[in-house]
Amino acid sequence: MRFPWSKPKIPVLPLRGLIAARPGAINIEGYAPLIERGFTLAKKSGNLILAIDSPGGSPAQSDLIGQLIRRRAEEHKIAVTAVIGDTGASGGYWLACAADRILANRLSIIGSIGVVTGSFGLDKFIARHAIERRVFTAGENKRLNDMFTPLSPEGEQFTRDLLDEAHTMFKDWVRSRRGDRLTGAENKIFDGGFMLGERAFTYGLIDGFGDVDTLVKELGGPKAKPHWLRPRRPRGLMRLLTQSTVESALDTAEQRLAVLQLK
Numbered sequence: 001m002r003f004p005w006s007k008p009k010i011p012v013l014p015l016r017g018l019i020a021a022r023p024g025a026i027n028i029e030g031y032a033p034l035i036e037r038g039f040t041l042a043k044k045s046g047n048l049i050l051a052i053d054s055p056g057g058s059p060a061q062s063d064l065i066g067q068l069i070r071r072r073a074e075e076h077k078i079a080v081t082a083v084i085g086d087t088g089a090s091g092g093y094w095l096a097c098a099a100d101r102i103l104a105n106r107l108s109i110i111g112s113i114g115v116v117t118g119s120f121g122l123d124k125f126i127a128r129h130a131i132e133r134r135v136f137t138a139g140e141n142k143r144l145n146d147m148f149t150p151l152s153p154e155g156e157q158f159t160r161d162l163l164d165e166a167h168t169m170f171k172d173w174v175r176s177r178r179g180d181r182l183t184g185a186e187n188k189i190f191d192g193g194f195m196l197g198e199r200a201f202t203y204g205l206i207d208g209f210g211d212v213d214t215l216v217k218e219l220g221g222p223k224a225k226p227h228w229l230r231p232r233r234p235r236g237l238m239r240l241l242t243q244s245t246v247e248s249a250l251d252t253a254e255q256r257l258a259v260l261q262l263k
Contacts, residue, residue, distance in 0.1 A: 008220040009227040011041040012049040012212055015065075019057030019091040026054060026095075028064040034229045035065070039072040041227060047219045048073070049226070050082040050099055051212050056090025056112065059166055066173070069098040081219075083212050084108045089194050093205070094170065097177040103210035110200035113174060114192025115166040117159065119147045178204060 013034055019026045042048040050069075056062070073080050082088070082099035089112035096102045104110060126133060126148055133148045145155040171190050175182065182189060184203030200206045210218075216226045 008045060008224045009041075010045055010047055010049060010216045010220045010224055011038045011229055012051050012216070012226040013038045013229045014051040014053075015092075015095050016051070016053040016085075019054060019061050019065075019095075021058060021061055025057065026065070027058070027061045028068065030231055031065060032068060034231060035068055035072065038229050039076050039078055041229075042078045043076060045220055046077070046079055048078050048080050049212060049215060049219075050080060050095065051085065052082050052088045052092055052096050053085040054089075054092030054095065055087050055109075056092050056094070058091065059094075059115065059170070062091040062094040063169075063173075066094055066098040069095075073098075073100070081215060083210060083215060084110065084197070084206070090114065094173060096206075097174055101208075102206040103208050103215065104197040104200065104206045105211070106196065106198040106201075106209055108197040108200075109194050110197055110205055111189070112192060112194040113167075113170055113190050115163045115170065116192075117163065119145065121151060122147050123150045181207070 013031075015026055015031070017024075017026055021027050021029075023030070038048050069080060072078070079101075080099040081101045081103065082096040084092070084096055084102065084104035085108065086105075087109045088096045088102075088104060089109050093111060093113065135143055135146070137143050141158065143149070144158055145151065167190075174190075181204040184205075189203055189205065195203070195205075197206060197209065201208065212226060216224050
């Protein structure tokens, strides 16, 4: 029962930052409880908003969160709208595609539907300094593309096949969610590049322009308010670390050294 003086509330789940399987980042372990609570609250209005601002990260975590959102949306018959702020790129766009409708700003960074991985080649460095590398493995591909050994044709092809496979899954997810709304040429949409919201709209990557406050009132009426579902802030030393330059250093290292990154 809603009292006449009460203000309707629309649940808003912020998905902001790097997507990675570590504390302080967007991942299924930290966000599953928020997603569940969001859909529980959404039963009153029939709507859930995803406030996305992410440059991407882990493909696995992006898929786990996206699939969970879709399962709960279908189970509870909830309409999900994604609102992209500054950035909804790569894994951030993967998350946006879990929504039924995607809004953004005309200057938002959208797309980057591609996959990247990388490391350093230090074989010449250790040879120059007479450093001997000793590694013992069982399995011929166990140390494939080791940064201390020369890049082999087999290692390069293995990595390219892995990237192509992940890229195909990313494209299939976007096609399955956006369907006939995609109007741009595929070589423009899926080339890994990013674009501003205005062009993304013409390509069908988003459905229109808007912000969270405006959308809340559109869905719940002029008196409606957002009900923000924010993750718990780390405490103690962990809180200091995640708010310092250490977090930025971890983000950079994680993006460069992970096996695959949606970027």
